[in-house]
Amino acid sequence: MNALQTVKGFADIFAPQSDVYTFMENTARRVFGAHGYSELRLPILEYTELFQRGIGADTDIVRKEMFTFADRKGRSLTLRPEATAGVVRAYTENGCRSRERVSRFFTLGPMFRYERPQLGRMRQFHQINCECLGADEPHADAEILLMLMSFLSGLGLADLTLKINTLGCRVCRPAYREALNAFLRGLDPERLCFDCRRRLGTNSLRILDCKEDSCREATRGAPELRGYVCPDCAAHFDSVLAALEREGAGWELDPRLVRGLDYYMRTTFEVVSAGIGAQSSVAGGGRYDGLVRDLGGPDVPGIGFACGMERLALLIGESGGEAERPDFYFALLDGKGADLALSAARILRGQGLAGAADFSPGGLKGKLRLAVRNGAQFCMILGEDELAREEIVIKNMDEGSQVSIPLSSLADWAEIRAETKRERGRKGGCGNL
């Protein structure tokens, strides 16, 4: 244990990595906002029971991956491992149903799962979630999928595959489960992995999703859910696919796609990417029509998805941030200029320019080097000479040219500077010019 060390699976995110996260968040606000989704900021701590009942007591998440502890009065609290349960709780607790027929929320922030960290998997990780409550039309499914793909392309991502499946509903799933169980009973249990042998008695659907070669081989001839879905579910799913087709969205039917949380039904989906290691799934979600009622809320349908920000960041890469180049950097040659630098910087910022001030005295050469490293476009030089003349030297770091202007006209200079910057931005140039 070292006090100066992050907890395992928790990370500090500095620039330029943090710029990539800002970029993802801004894109999310833009795209989801354009679809009528409003931001919901949720607590990261909930009563443990919410997740046990929401996610399912037999899921891996609840069985062994939650950060759970007792508060000072002995109540069991859990750091949220996913967002949907919290959204449903907030929706119900605040009576959203009586205010509007359909509620659309997005929420983003850290989630916590006690897993072994590896590439693209942290114990504190970050998700962007969208939830649409109150709509069960297939077009709602199609729209949220289109919105997800639009978000991902807004991040500049390509080469992603949308995998989709239907899990059926409370009507048809029991019949399918029975057929699957019958098939599995005819199998030599030795052909299944240890976990799947347990799943036989608890959640046999998940065996289809197992990644073990032996299990995949053994279940090759298993009955497919598609053949058992009731007419309502089949029609619903066909409509979803047809709508996606009409809107030109590509998808891949994956009959074995089973999600790891118990509340999913009907449409389920996952977006996978090649090239970010073993943790290839960047987004996933589905419909959860019974969940709100099961948690004690109104009987409303819902559909939603989550995107893993760490994994999206891996795909976006370091270059994806949108950090702006600083306009100025203040260089003091002797300490007497600090008062002036402080107020001069405030004037520049008041005109919309951005930059840092270095109040420590030092040689010009060293200060210019710091300005270069800072990336600023202009170095504002305040030395003994300038103070005596009540002027400031402004050096253009790209061209090497410099001017000396009276301090009294600094605001005018800043105004002109800010205007040309805005024009450049309107022309759509990259902010780094």
Next chain:
RNA sequence: GCGAAUGUAGCUCAGCAGGUUAGAGCACCAGAUUGUGGAUCUGGGGGCCGAGGGUUCAAAUCCCUCCAUUCGCCCCA
């Protein structure tokens, strides 16, 4: 929870048939150039060699334990 690899300077790593004061590149600081930056040259600061124990005259190097990181399995976003 399981498997494998790796821990040496701020960063990337070399050094390991045990043998003096532990090295390089990059980065940083200073000077050459008294107040003009990205180049060059010269110099400089910086290390409980992950931690603890053991073997030995002698351990960064060999053995054991622990800790941490990473990549997989699993799980999922």
